Amino acid sequence: MFIPVTSSIVSMRAIVQRRGAGGNCSRRDNLARIGYTCGMRRRLQAAVRSIPPGHVARLALVLFILWAVRPTPVMVVLDPPQQVATSNPIVGVHTRLTDEVEEWKIQRTLRMVREMGSPWVVEYFPWPYIEPVEGEFDWEHSDAVVRHAENHGLTVIARLGWVPAWARPPARQQETTLTTLDADRYDDFAAFVAAFAARYRGRVNHVIIWNEPNLSFEWGYRPVDPQGYVDLLRVIYPRAHHANPDVIxxxxxxAPTVEPEGSAAGLNDLVYLERMYQAGAAPYFDGLAAHAYGLISPPTASPAPDVINFRRVELLREVMVAHGDGHKAVYVTEAGWNDHPRWVNGVRPAQRVEYTIGAYEWARQRWPWCACVAMWAFRYPASTYSYHDYYAFVTTDFEPLVIYLEVQAYTQKPPADTSR
Known part of the structure; x- marks a missing residue:
């Protein structure tokens, strides 16, 4: 997610990455689906051995009671296969199922996405969650997401990224974060991408390689490197297509940003894309993922190189066309407005509704090269207790917000006639 600030950028996501930066035993790295941390079993065994013998029976009794009163697991049965009914086939949302551990909540989230009339979902599939140990894959959570999305007729765009501890330099050698991927590990990441593409061949045919590489904190808190990112694409592209010839x-x-050359925070997205082409990126991607946050501007506001708004995507498109890539589609995989009453970049709730629907409609009518517009973020598994919550369409308890109901009403109406 793009967070619009200057070179003093500090984000909730960056803080999380720093907390998970401590080398080979990072909590976020080896989380897996049910929340075990690296070495948890060993620490538990050591703790049990340290219990005085006279207390073991008491502990066993307590554990038995806790087991006896545990909640009954929710049995999840697939809904009947569905298709999305919508008047605008490019409507999309970015879901946040990465940290949703209960399958019934995954199912309900994706059901509500379909019922809102959104055919597209963008979802994150972190490498550390799926391959926490080199060569050992845990597909249980991602299988559930794909299974329920497919059952509800949704097209999934899979965002792939982050780095497990085993694929990062040792902590004693250097401090790293979840976004630290050294060039000598590009092959490892490519192998993961290929494994993902092969497993979901014919079911998930869109994959995003990395996220916001033009921001320093998304590039391991190092200077951004368009050449390095293109080198990553060059390694991944043939292996992904070998695993799934239909993959996009x-x-x-x-990230939309106006950071100048040499900024510690990142690099202007227009400049970064130009540098990608100069580094020879064109043969190594099939479409461009872009982020298009409107901030406080309406979706109709004109784009300019020094302005961040929804239509800034049109300037990225101009760079693509200038390099002969006009045949490739643009996928807006993050966008939106925030209606927090006290955030400097927030708008009023009524404006958010107007701007969101206006953006969907603008893209439908005027961007024939745009495959989808996915708004951030459909629902958070748990509250962030910050302005981030005000991007949501649905509460953590699955209560539809006004923005959800209005978009649902929009997608169920016949499309506006643009011929006059």
């Missing part, structure tokens, strides 16, 4: 490899997912 999406590059970029660039």
């Amino acid at each position: 490899v999406l590059a970029g997912a660039l």
Whole structure:
């Protein structure tokens, strides 16, 4: 997610990455689906051995009681196969199922996406969650997401990224974060992408390679490197297509920013894309993922190189066309407005509704090169207790917000006639 600030950028996501930066035993790296941390079993065994013998029976009794009163697991049965009814086939949302551990909540989230009239979902499939140990894959959570999305007729765009601890330099050698991927590990990441593409061949045919590489904190808190990112694409592209000939490899997912050359925070997305082409990126991606946050501007506001708004995507498109890539589609994989009453970049709730629907409609009518517009973020598994919550369409308890109901009403109406 793009967070619009200057070179003093500090984000909730960056803080999380720093907390998970401590080398080979990072909580976020080895989380897996049910929340075990690296070495948890060993620490638990050591703790049990340290219990005085006289207390073991008491502990066993307590554990038995807790087991006896545990909640009954929710049995999840697939809904009947569905298709999305919508008047605008490019409507999309970015779901946040990465940390949703209960399958019934995954199912309900995707059901509500379909019922809102959104055919597209963007979802994150972190490498550390799926391959926490080199060569050992845990597909349980991602299988559930794909299974329920497919059952509800949704097209999934899979965002792939982050780095497990085993694929990062040792902590004693250097401090790293979840976004630290050294060039000597590009092959490892490519192997993961290929494994993902092969497993979901015919079911998930869109993959985003990395996220916002033009921001420093998304590039391991190092200077951004368009050449390095293109080198990553060059390694991944043939292996992904070998695993799934129909896969659409999406590059970029660039953050809209006006950061100048040499900024510690990142690099202007327009400049970054130009540098990608200069580095020879064109043969190594099939479409461009872009982020298009409107901030406080309406979706109709004109684009300019020094302005961040929804239509800034049109300037990225101009760079693509200038390099002979006009035949490739653009996928807006993050966008939206925030209606927090006290955030400097927030708008009023009524404006958010107007701007969101206006953006969907603008893209439908005027961007024939745009495959989808996915708004951030459909629902958070748990509240962030910050302005981030005000991007949501649905509460953590599955209560539809006004924005959800209005978009649902929009997608169920006949499309506006643009011929007059």
